Amino acid sequence: MKKRIAIFASGSGSNAQKLMEHFKRSNEIEISLVLTNNAEAYVLQRADNFEIPTHIFDKNEFYKTDEVIELLKNLEIDFIVLAGFLWLIPKSLIHAYPGRIVNIHPAILPKFGGKGMYGDHVHNAVIAAGEPEGGITIHYVNENYDEGEYIYQARYKIDKNDSLEMVKFKGQQLEHQHYPRIVESIVKKISK
Numbered sequence: 388m389k390k391r392i393a394i395f396a397s398g399s400g401s402n403a404q405k406l407m408e409h410f411k412r413s414n415e416i417e418i419s420l421v422l423t424n425n426a427e428a429y430v431l432q433r434a435d436n437f438e439i440p441t442h443i444f445d446k447n448e449f450y451k452t453d454e455v456i457e458l459l460k461n462l463e464i465d466f467i468v469l470a471g472f473l474w475l476i477p478k479s480l481i482h483a484y485p486g487r488i489v490n491i492h493p494a495i496l497p498k499f500g501g502k503g504m505y506g507d508h509v510h511n512a513v514i515a516a517g518e519p520e521g522g523i524t525i526h527y528v529n530e531n532y533d534e535g536e537y538i539y540q541a542r543y544k545i546d547k548n549d550s551l552e553m554v555k556f557k558g559q560q561l562e563h564q565h566y567p568r569i570v571e572s573i574v575k576k577i578s579k
Contacts, residue, residue: 390574391419393464395472398506400430402470402491402562407437409567416574420462424449424474449477456483466574469528470566473505476528487577488528491566493558495522495540500533510554513545521545521554523561525569539569 392410396403403421410416421434422442434441448454456479459467469476469490476488492500493509504512513521522542527535541564543557 388579389413389415389417390465390577390579391417391463392466392468392570392574393420393422393459393462394418394430394434394468394470395422396428396430396470397423397425397473398428398430398471400428400433400470401559402566403430404433405563406468406470406567406570407433407439409571411437413571416571419464420459422455424472430470446474449474453479456480459483465577465579466570467528468566468570471505475502475532476530478530481528481530486527489538489570489573490526490528490533490535491562492524492526492533493521493555493562494524495520495542496524496526496533496537500524502532504533507551507555510551510558514549514551514554519545521558523558523565525566538573539565541565 394403407418410418418439420440421430423430426443431441444455467484467488494513499509499512520542522540524537525539526537529535541561
């Protein structure tokens with residue numbers, strides 16, 4: 388029986404797509420559901436292209452009810468992957484999936500993490516600080532933004548003349564290269 392992953396995303400979903408591509412032919416793991424808090428998110432189209440069911444929720448459903456958790460349990464979801472999901476994960480979901488929720492952050496944590504530090508905000512902060520390197524951090528999710536145990540970090544060099552677009556590009560290359568592989572290695576180790 389395949390292990391089942393749910394992806395939470397808020398936007399375009401390029402990492403979500405890389406995960407969908409990676410697991411499309413897997414005999415052990417499948418992407419079973421994509422959830423979003425944004426009815427306009429392009430990740431919905433990406434999921435549709437792979438014939439993966441989707442669910443759109445609002446703040447009330449996510450924070451004040453157990454409907455999302457019940458949906459995950461009813462679909463026998465084993466693991467949750469955040470891929471550009473911008474809301475803080477509620478304690479109830481963390482307790483329902485202890486050690487089974489991961490996130491990817493576009494910087495080497497603990498620098499440039501925390502509330503409001505996502506996407507271009509992170510990249511601009513890295514550039515403004517004059518950092519010689521950027522990177523990614525894959526980490527477990529806890530009750531605070533970007534403070535869960537680190538699983539994997541990778542770095543890239545920032546050249547003096549690198550634009551915001553170049554820094555984003557370098558970071559995304561690392562995300563797309565490593566996130567599916569790291570997720571697979573973790574999910575293979577969990578018991579069904």
